[in-house]
Amino acid sequence: LDQNFGGPDGYLYRLMVVLSAEYRTDANGWFSGELAWTALDNLDNYEYIADSELPRVRTFIGDYLAESSLGVENLQYTRTARLGDDWYAMGYGGLLEMMFAGAGGELLYRPFNSPLALGVDANWVRQRDFDQGFGLRDYDTWTGHATAYVDTGLEDILAQLSVGRYLAGDVGTTLDLSREFDSGVRVGAWGTWTDADEDFGEGGFDKGLDLSIPFDALFT
Secondary structure, eight states: OEEEOSSTTOOEEEEEEEEEEEEEEETTEEEEEEEEEEEEEOGGGOOOOOOBSSOOSSTTHHHHHHHOSEEEEEEEEEEEEEEETTEEEEEEEEEOSSSEEEEEEEEEEOOTTOSEEEEEEEEEEEEEOTTSSSOEEEEEEEEEEEEEEEEOSSTTOEEEEEEEEOTTSOEEEEEEEEEEOTTSOEEEEEEEEETTGGGBTTOSEEEEEEEEOOGGGGOO
16 A cells, blocks of 8 residues: 655555565576556546656656556566675666666675665666556666665664765755664655756755555554
């Protein structure tokens, strides 16, 4: 169940049935996929789309769901490697999510038992067709970030500070503070500042709160 509220269109939701599968080629590589069917939603109410001089990279959500209620959410190959003491790498390619396909990778430095980890990722992505099949639209871009992950030691709060280039080509930084409880419930708050300025209808600053509740937490 995806939900969003606090915007000008009020409460929005999407109830999905998801079929997922995974096939491991070896200890460090695997194919994964997700097929999602939208059983119920009210995203017809998603009408407010701010004026913007930037490419539209997320506001087509209504078009994706209007075109087809059944779509391939994910279909990709992922490979990981340990490069040395405290150094790790990951590469992936395919249909990465509902709206974008592409390929990318991440390099992570994570010292053992340290409250700090550092990562760098880079991705080339292209926008997918609205029917959520295998077709692609014209828009493509490079995106990537350098990220510091900090275990603050304060109430199990994890801080993430990212600096880099976003899907619309704007450059900036994101600060994310979150806490995951033993039940798997995760609550967090984030803010993003970029050089979009007046090119984006809401300005170059975005913010939000997020709450993730796994259904497993509700059942024994």
